[in-house]
Amino acid sequence: MSNQELQALVEQVSLKDFHRPFVHQARFNGRLRTTGGRFHLPDENLDFNLRLFDAADSQVQLGIIKHELCHYHLYRAHRGYRHRDADFKHLLAAVGGLRYGAAPGAD
Numbered sequence: 001m002s003n004q005e006l007q008a009l010v011e012q013v014s015l016k017d018f019h020r021p022f023v024h025q026a027r028f029n030g031r032l033r034t035t036g037g038r039f040h041l042p043d044e045n046l047d048f049n050l051r052l053f054d055a056a057d058s059q060v061q062l063g064i065i066k067h068e069l070c071h072y073h074l075y076r077a078h079r080g081y082r083h084r085d086a087d088f089k090h091l092l093a094a095v096g097g098l099r100y101g102a103a104p105g106a107d
Contacts, residue, residue, distance in 0.1 A: 001053060003027045010046065013065050017095045018073050028053070036064035036098070039071035039081075046072065063098030070097055 001009075007026045014022035029047035032038065037048045046068045053061055070091045071081045080087035092099065 001028075006048060006053075009061075010065055010069070013062065014069055014073075017066060018069055020073055022069065022072065024072070037068040039068050039075070041075070044072065044075070060098065063096070066095045066097030067092060067099070070095065 003026075006028060010026040011022050014020060024043070025045040027045070027047060028050040029038070030050050032047060032049040033051075035049060036052050037046060039046055048064065048068070052064070056064075070088055074081035074085075074087055074091060079085075082088060091097075
């Protein structure tokens, strides 16, 4: 999957499952090793673990995207966007996002 394909997929999932547009950048970050994705507070962009995405099936990929989009949309709505916040836990369950990603290379 290319960065352009990732961007299109994130935009599509955002509209379908969150009913809001994703208006920032989504890209792969080869330096990510222990997490499926990351939400950047300063610029509101999303980074994803290329190695994990290559090894994961489409359901895991969608779960990771939904997880990061929960952070993104809650932050933009000035609601609890952190893992410990009730808003985050509720939205993650409602959209079917993954709480924890599969470890890269795990069988």
